[in-house]
Amino acid sequence: MWITAKTDYATRAVLAMVLAGEGGHPMRLSEIAERTAVPPSYLEQIMSQLRGAGIVRSERGPAGGYRLNHPPQEITLERVVRVFQGQLAPIACATRSSPEPCPMDAACSLREVWQEVRDATIAILESVDFATLAERAGGAWVDPSLLAPAPPATG
Amino acid sequence: MWITAKTDYATRAVLAMVLAGEGGHPMRLSEIAERTAVPPSYLEQIMSQLRGAGIVRSERGPAGGYRLNHPPQEITLERVVRVFQGQLAPIACATRSSPEPCPMDAACSLREVWQEVRDATIAILESVDFATLAERAGGAWVDPSLLAPAPPATG
DNA sequence: TATAATCCCGATAATGTCACTAAGGATTAT
DNA sequence: ATAATCCTTAGTGACATTATCGGGATTATA
Numbered sequence: 517m518w519i520t521a522k523t524d525y526a527t528r529a530v531l532a533m534v535l536a537g538e539g540g541h542p543m544r545l546s547e548i549a550e551r552t553a554v555p556p557s558y559l560e561q562i563m564s565q566l567r568g569a570g571i572v573r574s575e576r577g578p579a580g581g582y583r584l585n586h587p588p589q590e591i592t593l594e595r596v597v598r599v600f601q602g603q604l605a606p607i608a609c610a611t612r613s614s615p616e617p618c619p620m621d622a623a624c625s626l627r628e629v630w631q632e633v634r635d636a637t638i639a640i641l642e643s644v645d646f647a648t649l650a651e652r653a654g655g656a657w658v659d660p661s662l663l664a665p666a667p668p669a670t671g
Numbered sequence: 672m673w674i675t676a677k678t679d680y681a682t683r684a685v686l687a688m689v690l691a692g693e694g695g696h697p698m699r700l701s702e703i704a705e706r707t708a709v710p711p712s713y714l715e716q717i718m719s720q721l722r723g724a725g726i727v728r729s730e731r732g733p734a735g736g737y738r739l740n741h742p743p744q745e746i747t748l749e750r751v752v753r754v755f756q757g758q759l760a761p762i763a764c765a766t767r768s769s770p771e772p773c774p775m776d777a778a779c780s781l782r783e784v785w786q787e788v789r790d791a792t793i794a795i796l797e798s799v800d801f802a803t804l805a806e807r808a809g810g811a812w813v814d815p816s817l818l819a820p821a822p823p824a825t826g
Numbered sequence: 827t828a829t830a831a832t833c834c835c836g837a838t839a840a841t842g843t844c845a846c847t848a849a850g851g852a853t854t855a856t
Numbered sequence: 857a858t859a860a861t862c863c864t865t866a867g868t869g870a871c872a873t874t875a876t877c878g879g880g881a882t883t884a885t886a
Contacts (some may be wrong), residue, residue, distance in 0.1 A: 518673030519762040519785065521845065528778050535777055545862070553774035558846050564863070577854030578860040593784060606792075607674040619708035622690055623683050625807035629748060629799050630674065636791040637761075644784050652780035676874065700833075713875050719834070732883030733831040 523600040526562050528552040530571065530596055534588045534650045542574070542581030562600075569599040588650060594641035604641070605634040678755040681717050683707040685726065685751055689743045689805045697729070697736030717755075724754040743805060749796035759796070760789040 532551045536543050545563060549556040563582055566572045571591065572582045584591070597604070605611040609618050610630035618624055687706045691698050700718060704711040718737060721727045726746065727737045739746070752759070760766040764773050765785035773779055 517758055517760065517763060520843090524762060527781055528775050531777055531781065532775075544860095551775065552778075555846065557848075560863080561846090567863095574862060575854090576852075576860095576862045577856095579855070580853085580861045582862090593781075603672055605672065607679060608672060620683050620687075620706065622686055622805075622808035623707075625804045626682055626686065626748075628807065629795065629804075632795050633792050636795060637788050640784065640787050640791060649780045649784075650777075652783065653777035675872090699831095710875065712877075715834080716875090722834095729833060730883090731831095731833045731881075732885095734884070735832045735882085737833090 518601075518606075519597075520600065522558075522562060523597055525552065525554045525559060526566060526600050527593065527596050528554065529559065529562060529566070530584070530591065530646055531649055531653065533572070533582065533584055534646045535653065538584075541579055542583045544581040548582065565599055566596075569595075571596060571599070588647035589645050591646045592642050593644045593646070593649070594638060597641055604638055606630050606637075610634050673756075673761075674752075675755065677713075677717060678752055680707065680709045680714065681721060681755050682748065682751050683709065684714065684717060684721070685739070685746065685801055686804055686808065688727070688737065688739055689801045690808065693739075696734055697738045699736040703737065720754055721751075724750075726751060726754070743802035744800050746801045747797050748799045748801070748804070749793060752796055759792055761785050761792075765789050 529548050529552050532548050533543055536547075536551075545559060546556055548554075548563070549559045552559070554562075563572065563574070567574055567582075570585055573585045574580065574582050594604075603611045603613070605615075607627075607630045608616040609623075609627050610633075612634070615627075618627060684703050684707050687703050688698055691702075691706075700714060701711055703709075703718070704714045707714075709717075718727065718729070722729055722737075725740055728740045729735065729737050758766045758768070760770075762782075762785045763771040764778075764782050765788075767789070770782075773782060
């Protein structure tokens with residue numbers, strides 16, 4: 517239960533945008549909020565962070581809204597999660613970037629295990645992109661470049 | 672950073688007890704607190720929970736203290752962690768025992784990923800027991816049954 | 827029987843994070 | 857001008873975490 521609501525909401529928001537497709541007009545915050553079942557006032561902060569992280573961009577004024585800043589295949593789940601969760605290690609002594617020292621010498625055999633958990637977690641999140649997630653969701657979105665010569669198998 | 676200090680302390684405490692070996696007398700709380708660098712008053716609560724979970728047992732009175740309730744090989748890290756962390760899924764919709772429903776239909780493709788993370792985490796924690804951890808810590812503890820014919824080293 | 831060492835238990839408090847609300851400002855198409 | 861949209865910051869209540877403290881229960885020993 518370490519994925520916060522904010523992270524959950526953010527990943528849902530990105531997924532909702534992918535599923536909405538790359539239509540002409542951007543997607544309004546109120547529409548994203550509806551489709552993801554996230555409180556709009558809270559989603560505002562989240563979209564702001566996503567924009568700051570370069571994952572989405574925004575357009576203001578009437579008919580404004582949000583667009584993805586990259587094709588869905590290039591947005592990994594890890595990237596979105598990182599924006600909101602910070603360190604993915606389960607414990608402070610096992611982070612990749614700035615591990616805290618163990619106060620107990622022998623505890624470093626435990627640290628190895630925490631590092632294993634960290635690495636497994638990161639590997640999974642890095643292996644999934646939002647094009648894949650949209651497909652699995654039975655999504656409307658299809659990468660046009662993949663439909664070049666032969667039609668892909670159905671189902 | 673989802674492993675709480677309590678869980679961290681508990682795993683260190685169990686490791687400390689394994690490293691101390693199965694000497695004649697039980698291990699005092701104050702001694703465990705010293706070796707693990709855990710506040711004694713807080714460790715009291717933790718040992719109480721470990722006892723409630725059947726992982727250690729206690730003896731009262733002078734020369735009292737704590738003993739492991741099982742051989743270290745039989746105590747997995749998962750078992751200790753479970754006592755203090757509850758659900759190991761990263762998000763409420765992905766628990767094994769009582770998953771909450773997704774408020775967003777399409778989000779279930781995300782749920783599959785959270786379940787992958789959950790399963791990988793549990794698999795790692797289940798694969799490690801405290802005998803192994805003690806060995807890796809360069810620990811004093813050795814399983815006597817593995818040293819059948821030759822006499823064990825002194826010290 | 828008295829003492830002291832140990833475990834046992836419940837109350838409480840400080841701190842911080844989370845999840846959200848609210849209010850007003852900035853931008854821009856019409 | 858107006859209205860629709862995004863933008864930013866401040867504030868807040870609920871809750872979990874991380875302890876601390878005081879006294880009670882048990883028991884080996886003198």
